[in-house]
Amino acid sequence: MTDTPEPIEKTLFEAPPMGEQERMVEAILFASADPVTVSELQARMPHGCDPAEALVHLRKRYEGRGVHLVRVGDAHAFRTAADLGHLLQKETVEQRKLSRAAIETLAIVAYHQPVTRAEIEEIRGVAVSRGTIDQLLELDWIRLGRRRMTPGRPVTFVVTEHFLDHFGLESARDLPGLKELRAAGLLDNRPLPGSMQKQDDEDEATTGQSELFED
């Protein structure tokens, strides 16, 4: 005992045992409809807690249950298991039917982000109506990203955490078929041959995107 003296800090500010921390994370996440980030958890829990570790335990505990602990971007939330959705249809709030243009635009933003309006239009081969963008912004599925560092500094669009939450994605990297599409070069912003000016745009776009998916 005398050989290994307990550090004073540890005795003074002892964090609750991990089991207790797990209960705390459980209570906080259960109480929230929206995903809660690790730093928010940390802020609410007593000093010295390790919510990240508690989350690992908790996720394991809920494996195979009727309710799962899911990750949404940097945040975590409890969600009902997908296979039980049919029991819960009663809770459904009828959702506005999205137009084909809106769905496609959403997919393009998700897979090509950050993407400018001009790029969306190039991919779809048609003008994107203001209403379509507005609808997606209103649903909080897309938001404005950083401006592109090209002439005109156009705004870019990216998908939101709410989008990830809605479609049950941990991160934008988990979009279905993302790897295959990228491997096939279908996420490239390939310019029309001979248009030199487009080349710059493309570099920007590629860099921006890889940055986004890398982190």
Added chain:
Amino acid sequence: MTDTPEPIEKTLFEAPPMGEQERMVEAILFASADPVTVSELQARMPHGCDPAEALVHLRKRYEGRGVHLVRVGDAHAFRTAADLGHLLQKETVEQRKLSRAAIETLAIVAYHQPVTRAEIEEIRGVAVSRGTIDQLLELDWIRLGRRRMTPGRPVTFVVTEHFLDHFGLESARDLPGLKELRAAGLLDNRPLPGSMQKQDDEDEATTGQSELFED
């Protein structure tokens, strides 16, 4: 075999295993906005399920967890464990001004304590709502004093230590008197008819008041 014939229905519509039923109950209770009764569970679950039994298992499973399965009347719901309620109070401190009724009532209690509700109403000239008193009690700025030894033995209100603390007063006697209020220009905004004669009254009031705080 003939003594205990297996009911045909059971074989035809085999209910899901109990573990599965437990998952179903878990998901339904989690997603429901209101507590759910056993019969509501039964209606949502596949034929042959025994939600009552599933509830027993589920309740046991959540024993000691951060969230409990509780009974609310005839229905069941998940609730945060009582000892973790404090974690759900995020310190989003929203500051609001006290309503005019509340601050006036508070002022009367401070200057006239111990004071009954009837006296407050007499001084303000309007009825004091239960909500106003409750709010001040809740804020821990006033508390119940001794009952007045008059017919009906009405309760009196006095200010609390917390009140003194909040307003930076050592004691209620430190409250500025009417003279000081006048000196501060707080009473001068409305010269009143017969204000000369009132001067004496006012002095009287100050005296009376200090006596009031003597006991």
Added chain:
Amino acid sequence: MSDDWSEAERLTPAERLASEALIVDVDGFEGPLDLLLTLSRTQKVDLRRISVLELANQYMVFVERARALRIELAADYLVMAAWLAFLKSRLLLPPDPGDDGPSAEELAAHLAFQLERLEAMREAAARLMARDQLGRDIFARGVPEDVTRHRTVTYTATLIDLMRAYARIRTKDEFRPFVMDRDHVFTMEQALDRMRGLIGYAGDWADLTSFLPEGWDVNPMRRRSSTAAHFAAILELAKRGQVELRQGETFSPIQLRRRDGA
């Protein structure tokens, strides 16, 4: 354009029929690229190996049919038609060695790429929408005991607010009957009791003020109250014939003495 017509005539009747069916649906297309993608499906090949030449023909047949049926096509459909006509001529003619622009094959490949990319996005969108969605297949907590609901509202008030409030009440209530301060009031009954005991000593004329009790003559309110009470008391005693009163003139001191024989 007559050249185009001859190209069009080379299409099979089935293809022509298909493009006419498309015209009926012209409003349903999301632009020329979408139309091209739909047309390309008739080729039933991988988009990478699509015959752009054939696709250009199909597109121009579509545009001509629309024109014949007097269907107004949006400008971008016509721009695409012009570009495809240009591409077609480049594909059919031997390359010009002096032209350093992109080759016809490169342009055709790019169109194929665009179509493939649009198709890929369309599939991705379908896959995305087929996922389990929150509020449809997956559900969040039904009764969030969210922190926002537990938001603590603190009410603030400063001492100045408190003083203002009190001042406001007091100024408002100047005419309110003042709560009688019993400590400063000498009642007539008290004065009467007191005077009954004292008149025995009033054999000669004496000022009423000299009968006032001790401690009730300095404070103005006490003085007024006791004076009034004692005045009323001696009036009562005079009525009963127990004392005599006199006053030399208005506002001069009131005097009293015991009435002999009382």
